[in-house]
Amino acid sequence: MTGAPASAAGGSGAKPVRGGKLGTAAVNQASLWNIANILTMVRLLLVPGFVLLLFHNGGYDPVWRSFAWAAFAIAMITDLFDGHLARAYNLVTDFGKIADPIADKAIMGAALVSLSVLGDLPWWITGVILARELGITLMRFWVIRHAVIPASRGGKLKTLAQGTAAGMYVLVLTGPLATLRFWMMMVAVVLTVVTGLDYVRQAVVLRRRSLAAERAAIGRTTEALNEAAGSPGAGAGAGAVAADASASGVTDAGAAGVTDAGVSGAAVRVSGGSTAVEPAVRARDGAEAER
Incomplete structure (x- = not known):
């Protein structure tokens, strides 16, 4: 137009x-x-x-x-x-x-x-x-x-x-x-x-x-929500890591300074699919060396 x-x-x-x-x-x-x-x-x-x-x-x-x-x-x-x-x-x-x-x-x-x-x-x-x-x-x-x-x-x-x-x-x-x-x-x-x-x-x-x-x-x-809720969570991972640390002689008063937060951080990495648990291993080795 x-x-x-x-x-x-x-x-x-x-x-x-x-x-x-x-x-x-x-x-x-x-x-x-x-x-x-x-x-x-x-x-x-x-x-x-x-x-x-x-x-x-x-x-x-x-x-x-x-x-x-x-x-x-x-x-x-x-x-x-x-x-x-x-x-x-x-x-x-x-x-x-x-x-x-x-x-x-x-x-x-x-x-x-x-x-x-x-x-x-x-x-x-x-x-x-x-x-x-x-x-x-x-x-x-x-x-x-x-x-x-x-x-x-x-x-x-x-x-x-x-x-x-x-x-x-x-x-x-x-x-x-x-x-x-x-x-x-x-x-x-x-x-x-x-x-x-x-x-x-x-x-x-x-x-x-x-x-x-x-x-x-x-x-x-x-x-999907049910599967996510039923899968191993961070709490379960944290319990497993804490049990392993206790069996190795790592106590709450350990000289290595392993805290609940550190163990929880390692557990989070485990539950997320990572196998890196170096902080817990180093803490166990340090405690054994002091003994």
């Missing part, structure tokens, strides 16, 4: 790399006023405009419905581009993460509800599609702590079928085209249900795997 600030390309003024990896720094640096977010906001603003155009002059004027179709088509086209631009040019922001799915659901929901209010689209179709979209959105929040469900190819095909069918219903079509739009909507409904069930399956599998991994990690940690 001509005249866009440097921050719109990632906030740092550097030229964005197409298809580059998206990191946390890029997400934090992306400006709110970038091209991806602007397209999302345009789509949000088109929702009330689309509804007004659709219902203008009673809702059955072919000319005004053509204008409404144009607004709907622009909104669907921006839906195709804003996410791609955000990922390709590191323009992902928290606003975009929230606003983009809201804009998607808003324009499609407005079209379906408006068409049902006008009597052009059966309410059961609107109910099935909206229930699926709301349910999948809630399900994503349910499993977001465990994993993120990626958008599938079927989900993208579903969105394309819904947009095409709804757009055909917005236009005043007759004859074979009217029949074609009905079957296109049936395809969209089938894809909506099938992909919805597939998302549910993915969510259940991902949640089970995540919980199993968490339990396994907790089990490994507990086992």
